Amino acid sequence: MFNWIRLFLLHFDTLILGGGIFWLLITIGTGFGPYWDSWLFYNRAMPWSYWLASWWNGQPAPSLLNWQIFFPDASRHPPLMEFGGGFCHALFKNSFGELGSCRLFVEFFTSLSLAVMYGFLKTRLGRIGGLFVVCLFLGSPRFLVHGVRFGIDGLIAALYGMAVIAFLGWGRRAGNLMWIFILLVLSFLTKIQGFYLVVVLIFWILLLNLERTRKGQIFFNPQAGTDLASGLLLAGLAAGLAIFLWPPLWLNFPEAFNQFIHFTTHHVKIAVLYFGTVYGEGNPPPWHYPWGFCLVALPLWLTLPILIKAVRRLVLAGLSFRQSYAFDSQAGAGFQAPLRRMPSSMLPAQEEGLFWGAMLIPLVISSMPDVPRFDGIRLLLPAMIPWVVLVADEILCWWRWIELRLLKPFHASIRMALFSPMLLLVLLPSIRIYPYNLCYYSPLIGGTSGAQRAGFDLDYLGVSMHLLNPALSRVAHAGDILLLLGGNSPVYHAGPEGWTPVPEGIRAMRFFIDPNLLSEKNNIFVIIGSRYSDFNQQVEAILREAPIIQAVTCKGERLFSLHRLDKALIRRLLD
Incomplete structure (x- = not known):
């Protein structure tokens, strides 16, 4: 005891x-x-x-x-x-x-x-x-x-x-x-x-x-x-x-x-x-x-x-x-002296070797x-x-x-x-970027904006997409279609997490411009993320031509944006 x-x-x-x-x-x-x-x-x-x-x-x-x-x-x-x-x-x-x-x-x-x-x-x-x-x-x-x-x-x-x-x-x-x-x-x-x-x-x-x-x-x-x-x-x-x-x-x-x-050996898509x-x-x-x-x-x-x-x-x-x-x-004697005055490690040599191996493997x-x-x-x-x-x-x-x-x-x-x-x-990097943590990039590349210019994805997991839901709730209704690109896990129900859900009855699906959308009577919305590796010409056209209803930004860079698609734009996208 x-x-x-x-x-x-x-x-x-x-x-x-x-x-x-x-x-x-x-x-x-x-x-x-x-x-x-x-x-x-x-x-x-x-x-x-x-x-x-x-x-x-x-x-x-x-x-x-x-x-x-x-x-x-x-x-x-x-x-x-x-x-x-x-x-x-x-x-x-x-x-x-x-x-x-x-x-x-x-x-x-x-x-x-x-x-x-x-x-x-x-x-x-x-x-x-x-x-x-x-x-x-x-x-x-x-x-x-x-x-x-x-x-x-x-x-x-x-x-x-x-x-x-x-x-x-x-x-x-x-x-x-x-x-x-x-x-x-x-x-x-x-x-x-x-x-x-x-x-x-x-x-x-x-x-x-x-x-x-x-x-x-x-x-x-x-x-x-x-x-x-x-x-x-x-x-x-x-x-x-x-x-x-x-x-x-x-x-x-x-x-x-x-x-x-x-699955393990071919999971490279x-x-x-x-x-x-x-x-x-x-x-x-x-x-x-x-x-x-x-x-x-x-x-x-x-x-x-x-x-x-x-x-x-x-x-x-x-x-x-x-x-x-x-x-x-x-x-090398002159170079050796200052190095030897500083401890090479506070850890025992073998333990340091283990951590090097565990990091590098x-x-x-x-x-x-x-x-x-x-x-x-x-x-x-x-x-x-x-x-x-x-x-x-x-x-x-x-x-x-x-x-x-x-x-x-x-x-x-x-x-x-x-x-x-x-x-x-x-702690400052996490404090300053929260809650857009996946958009953090080192000053070596110029931060978030520098990484975007250099050709890197930003919020590739979609963890800040839910911040568009309040705006979506104001403009969308049951039966409307929501196309998702670059983050496809909506919040469906309100709960203790505190996230605003998408409107009840909205039809959320992966981004795909289908001819059947032309006959759709309800509104068609699209959320475009900042996983640029998923972009194609249709996505680029939407960003150019469809007005942004609401956007989530970090350090001046667009992470997610909500757009409404009209029939004229859909026809141009299908051409």
């Missing part, structure tokens, strides 16, 4: 921080409306919600034996988010709304991952350093929106980050293996990117044994083979349990499994606008898309320090190599031929928690260097007070 109380007091600040982040994500999450797949995932989660709610409301629910109802599309993504979203919906829909309740599952794991990261780093970087890492994450507008929306990308990023931290306990206590196993199972049940963790685990085991080999001055450490076999066995058992918890894969084997593999060129099926983005997009779409707080850290690491590695092999000791895999590359950083999110850890480590190294050279006479509390404004500064 005493140990539990001691553990609670030791991590009380971590629990408070995690709860605060959870509340913050729920609060600011209402600023982001549905994105294009919101209702797709919502509909898959509903059977689980009805099944759980039937335990106390007495309403009929489908039997779990009728697995086709619970897994209507087994060939797509693993089902963890549908499990969690459905259960959260059953428990909290009256308080948080239809979609807001489902989001709680992703928001919980995002806040949990940040709390775990803080709890781990406060022992390495201090409490202010751990808090700084959390602020770096929350201060990245794109990380923030993905940590809220009901989608698998933010969920896999959170699980990936926690698993990487859990890997640090490999070989220490048996209990650590249990946490690694659980996080591997959850990751495998979320998205195919969960299997990146197998590569990270192998990398970490090799890194550990490389250090043992170096210390023992031996060429090969026999323990390496045993550790690798143990790691692969653990990953295999986790994959087996994940498959067991996804019944369609084995109830309809091998057809469902083959469909899942085909989504168009991408990258520096003015549209890429898509048959014409994938270039290999450097993940690296280039991160450079222009993330705050300078995240890009410049990681580049500086990489250069410093390479220089120090080169100097150590030259010294080890007795090369000319005078060469998703980026390198995404750069390989035939690997899907689209939607900005969405597919790169697993790299982001290791990324912010390395960035915080680099900035704190520079701060330590400044303390030693300039601030040493001052009391520690004064030095901490001088550093505290950094916590606010790194």
Whole structure:
């Protein structure tokens, strides 16, 4: 009992921080409306919600034996988010709304991952350093929106980050293996990117044994083979349990499994606008898309320090190599001295190596031929928690260097007070752009307007489209047609989320100019987004000729606009 109380007091600040982040994500999450797949995932989660709610409301629910109802599309993504979203919906829909309740599952794991990261780093970087890492994450507008929306990308990023931290306990206590196993199972049940963790685990085991080999001055450490076999066995058992918890894969084997593999390996149809060129099926983005997009779409707080850290690491590695092999000791001596006065890392060398590997592996895999590359950083999110850890480590190294050279006479509390404004500064990108987070671009490319001129999509997920609904409610009525381009998940019903719904009875559908529209007696409206990779000549003509009823803008750039189509314009579009 005493140990539990001691553990609670030791991590009380971590629990408070995690709860605060959870509340913050729920609060600011209402600023982001549905994105294009919101209702797709919502509909898959509903059977689980009805099944759980039937335990106390007495309403009929489908039997779990009728697995086709619970897994209507087994060939797509693993089902963890549908499990969690459905259960959260059953428990909290009256308080948080239809979609807001489902989001709680992703928001919980995002806040949990940040709390775990803080709890781990406060022992390495201090409490202010751990808090700084959390602020770096929350201060990245794109990380923030993905940590809220009901989608698998933010969920896999959170699980990936926690698993990487859990890997640090490999070989220490048996209990650590249990946490690694659980996080591997959850990751495998979320998205195919969960299997990146197998590569990270192998990398970490090799890194550990490389250090043992170096210390023992031996060429090969026999323990390496045993550790690798143990790691692969653990990953295999986790994959087996994940498959067991996804019944369609084995109830309809091998057809469902083959469909899942085909969907995963051919999921490249989504168009991408990258520096003015549209890429898509048959014409994938270039290999450097993940690296280039991160450079222009993330705050300078995240890009410049990681580049500086990489250069410093390479220089120090080169100097150590030259010294080890007795090369000319005078060469580079003048450059070596200032670098050696600054700590190369606040983290132990092996731990820093793990975070480098965990960050680079998703980026390198995404750069390989035939690997899907689209939607900005969405597919790169697993790299982001290791990324912010390395960035915080680099900035704190520079701060330590400044303390030693300039601030040493001052009391520690004064030095901490001088550093505290950094916590606010790194939050500014998210504060200034909210709620148009997906329109954030770095000053390196000129911000939102510069990115639009350079040829990049803006709000490609459609999370700000709902801001047009008040204007739509004033001009549209039941029976009218609403064509959607660049964001196709309307808000259908008012709820605790606070979003204005589209008019009841309106017919919302994907953008397509059909001759049947000429015989339509009701009004025809169209919403055009800022996913420019979806544009064609018809869309360009509408933007030129159809007056804008209302527009959503960010930094002077149009994100979504509402137009009414008359019959004359439709005829010209069909010609």
